[in-house]
Amino acid sequence: MASDAVSDLSTAFAGKAPPLSEEDVARAQDRRRILETRSARRPLRLLWLLAGPGVLAMLGENDGPSMVSYATTGATYGIGFFIPFILLTFVMAFAVQEMTIRLGAATHRGHAELIFERFGPFWGYFAMGDLVFGNVLTLITEFIAIRAGGLYFGVPASLSVGLALLLILSSLAFRRYATWERAAMALAAFNLLFIPAALYAHPSGAALAKAIATWSPLQGGVNAAFVTLVMSNIGATVTPWMIFFQQSAVVDKGLTMADAPQARLETAIGAVLAAIAGIAAVAAASPLFASKVDVSNFSNGADFATALRPLLGTTGATLFALGMIEAGVVAAMTISTSSAYAFGETLRRKHSLNLDFAQGRWFYGAAILSTLIAAGIVLIPGAPLLALTLTVNVIATLLMAPALLLLLLLVNDREIMGAHANTWRANLVAGTIVGALVLAGAAYGVVTVFPNLLGGPP
């Protein structure tokens, strides 16, 4: 049921048939299938049909820089404090993404669209600036991951990047949201390759259980490197593009508030799967910690896979490298789509994966151009890849605080949310997350400017 401001607009067509677009017809076909399944009381099929935006946001965020962050965490700290910390970050991610489900399903508008319409262009352009800045940097690092994974197998950088580019751009040729979504989900399943890779590291179940129960050990203590990894691990889980992507995908898929329970469930399933894959990456890289391998000079994910080969064996290292390639490809698909949705919403151009190329030239153009730019930059020789990869997640964490505040304002806006606005409990959780992100950012700033403050190596 739409809320006041939204239903006021929808009743503007009362008494006459509203003009229909091909996009409406495509979306209605998907909706019809969902309504029929709901009427037939087939809960698992309904969940399957409604799954997508949440799983893709969560597994998409287990991207190249995220998996490198997890691997760096495992190699630097082993199994300990960061295992429950990663679980906590995914709880945070779920709390944030759940709000985007309600916003999209109640208003049927994307996030950028709502910011521009409700708060005006001043805050809209700032939000877009943050998104574009973060997305372009992140997209570059996705191709770094793809390139790195390819190098492990001896594939030249230009070939691996070119093949990935072909795959990502081909996915846009479906011109149907539902098909694009299923293709992306099929690829995202390969994120779970990190689980068998971790099994080759023979992680101790007792050590994992102890880490989760006690948030320890934290060998090396709290220093600048620790704060950077805290920031990187948060940025590996909660980022602005996820907000924009999931809300737009909810709208493009045509979800309504009646679908919210299933949408929440699929987002929770995505969060659990992504948390398991993230922890698996930490566990897979933990033998490097036990062997006291210095990863600070590693330039990319291929270095991790190569260093892990004598410790995990060829199969384990190969799975790790393949996981890196998957992480980069799926995230490049979702992040470029997130940029395209936001671009279309900002410029009030048609924005949907249900459009044909002629109607959606701005939408597809933004996705294609951003992907081409990122792929091109990665092929520049001598780029500082690991430093860039870790920095991207830190930037994502910093940009999250204002993005979350705008999300909170929108989801508390009763004129557009009606009865689906946040409860005080949801506001308490989200407010705590904003505060924690600001504090983490401030701590990072302090230890960067004063690296000796916490002692230990920066």
Add this chain to the structure above:
Amino acid sequence: MSREAELIGALEPAQLTAATERALPRRKLGRGMTALLIALRLYIFIAVAIVGYAFVEALTR
């Protein structure tokens, strides 16, 4: 009723592109909230500058 018109009944009226193309009314932000947004914006400018400094320093180390 045409097949398309029948099909479109599966959508809520507010989901139609004709409805979403119409902008929602603008909301006025209070002073406190505007101040908080400006403060976070300043925080971003300072924090990103620090990240940039750390990145460059890591490259020259």
